[in-house]
Amino acid sequence: MKIPNKNPMIRFWNLDEETIFLNHGSYGATPKIVLEEQNRWRKIVEKDPVKFYEDIAPKALLEARKAIADFVKCDYDDLALIENATSGVNTVLRSLDFSINDEILIPNHAYQACRNTVDYVAKKTGAKVITCDIPFPIDNEQIIIERIMNCVTERTKLALIDTVTSPTGIKMPFEELVNLLEEKGVMVLLDAAHGIGMIPLNLEKIGASFTTSNCHKWLCAPKGSAFLHVRKDLQKSIHPLTISHGMTIPLDGTSRFRHEFDWTGTRDISAWCVIPFVISETSKMVGMKWEEIMAHNNNLVIDARKYICEKLDIIPPCPDNMLSSIATIKLNFEDFTKLSIHEPDSIHLELLEEYNIQVPVWYWPNPEGRYIRISAQIYNHLDEYKYLASVLENVCKN
Numbered sequence: 001m002k003i004p005n006k007n008p009m010i011r012f013w014n015l016d017e018e019t020i021f022l023n024h025g026s027y028g029a030t031p032k033i034v035l036e037e038q039n040r041w042r043k044i045v046e047k048d049p050v051k052f053y054e055d056i057a058p059k060a061l062l063e064a065r066k067a068i069a070d071f072v073k074c075d076y077d078d079l080a081l082i083e084n085a086t087s088g089v090n091t092v093l094r095s096l097d098f099s100i101n102d103e104i105l106i107p108n109h110a111y112q113a114c115r116n117t118v119d120y121v122a123k124k125t126g127a128k129v130i131t132c133d134i135p136f137p138i139d140n141e142q143i144i145i146e147r148i149m150n151c152v153t154e155r156t157k158l159a160l161i162d163t164v165t166s167p168t169g170i171k172m173p174f175e176e177l178v179n180l181l182e183e184k185g186v187m188v189l190l191d192a193a194h195g196i197g198m199i200p201l202n203l204e205k206i207g208a209s210f211t212t213s214n215c216h217k218w219l220c221a222p223k224g225s226a227f228l229h230v231r232k233d234l235q236k237s238i239h240p241l242t243i244s245h246g247m248t249i250p251l252d253g254t255s256r257f258r259h260e261f262d263w264t265g266t267r268d269i270s271a272w273c274v275i276p277f278v279i280s281e282t283s284k285m286v287g288m289k290w291e292e293i294m295a296h297n298n299n300l301v302i303d304a305r306k307y308i309c310e311k312l313d314i315i316p317p318c319p320d321n322m323l324s325s326i327a328t329i330k331l332n333f334e335d336f337t338k339l340s341i342h343e344p345d346s347i348h349l350e351l352l353e354e355y356n357i358q359v360p361v362w363y364w365p366n367p368e369g370r371y372i373r374i375s376a377q378i379y380n381h382l383d384e385y386k387y388l389a390s391v392l393e394n395v396c397k398n
């Protein structure tokens with residue numbers, strides 16, 4: 001089989017030239033110039049760590065919050081820099097007071113680590129977890145809205161809603177859901193792990209109680225960079241997972257939220273310091289505005305999914321308008337093993353080991369089967385998905 005053409009943009013990344021990398025969605029991938037910039041920051045730290053943490057860092061982190069706020073349209077003082085979306089979800093769920101009378105609503109397509117956090121908090125507090133079943137394949141967004149709103153009771157305290165679901169790659173109607181849920185007095189924790197840099201976000205307009213998003217996924221920032229946005233009226237009840245000096249520092253006009261989140265102990269903060277650089281320079285590097293990058297990736301995944309589905313005679317499981325830059329397809333495989341999320345699927349391994357294709361394949365229970373999730377990033381080429389389709393044609397036959 002002919003090895004596919006690569007997008008010339010791939011030269012800006014360190015990705016292995018031999019691998020057909022179709023999984024930006026899991027951990028992101030960071031351009032070379034961003035990693036160089038991160039190293040430049042690390043050198044600044046080591047030149048004088050005291051000067052860095054006491055003088056340079058507060059200004060750099062303020063610039064990082066300002067750059068994110070400008071990107072996702074919110075007040076930079078409502079943002080906390082955190083390491084990843086998992087810690088954002090934990091921060092919120094473990095700060096709030098739940099009781100035996102409360103319900104936490106979560107769709108069955110939620111990311112398993114976040115589901116675990118909900119279960120952990122519910123077990124500790126006696127709150128009840130209500131799982132909302134969303135069908136897949138799915139014809140339209142209205143089904144999601146109806147299913148979720150039907151699960152709301154007067155006890156529902158919080159709903160964990162994804163912007164884009166991880167196992168099934170569906171773009172949720174999150175703007176409308178936040179609106180409807182918050183209007184009913186339900187706090188929404190928006191899991192926008194697939195958010196900034198992937199889909200347009202206007203946090204002020206969306207109005208969720210809490211939003212967490214990874215910068216290391218679709219913004220291509222270094223690993224360990226994410227944010228948590230907390231609406232002003234709720235900031236008093238949210239505390240970082242690590243309590244540090246911020247709890248007792250005199251307020252001097254700054255909020256406790258700011259003090260507590262701005263210092264959670266000594267750590268490498270270079271991934272946050274480079275965020276303004278990431279936003280301006282990645283876009284310049286590829287010669288596109290961020291809106292163009294997002295549109296490009298969305299179009300590419302639509303074309304790629306269409307090609308694969310046609311080639312393998314599969315009906316696409318959701319309409320194109322429910323796609324972002326990832327797409328999940330159920331493979332035509334009668335043979336599958338019920339695997340837990342922690343066990344590698346044999347097809348995933350075969351694709352990687354025999355064909356150098358890095359793409360996730362997993363078991364999903366409803367309907368039961370093997371699913372593949374493709375990602376599209378600016379460094380990908382349609383030929384790579386065509387190659388995947390031809391390989392799958394062979395693999396699925398065997």
Ligand SMILES: Cc1ncc(COP(=O)(O)O)c(C=O)c1O
Nearest residue numbers: 026084085086111166191193214
């Ligand atoms: C929907 C969703 N939420 C949360 C996460 C967790 O992200 P992280 O590992 O960066 O915390 C992921 C990761 O893929 C995700 O897809």
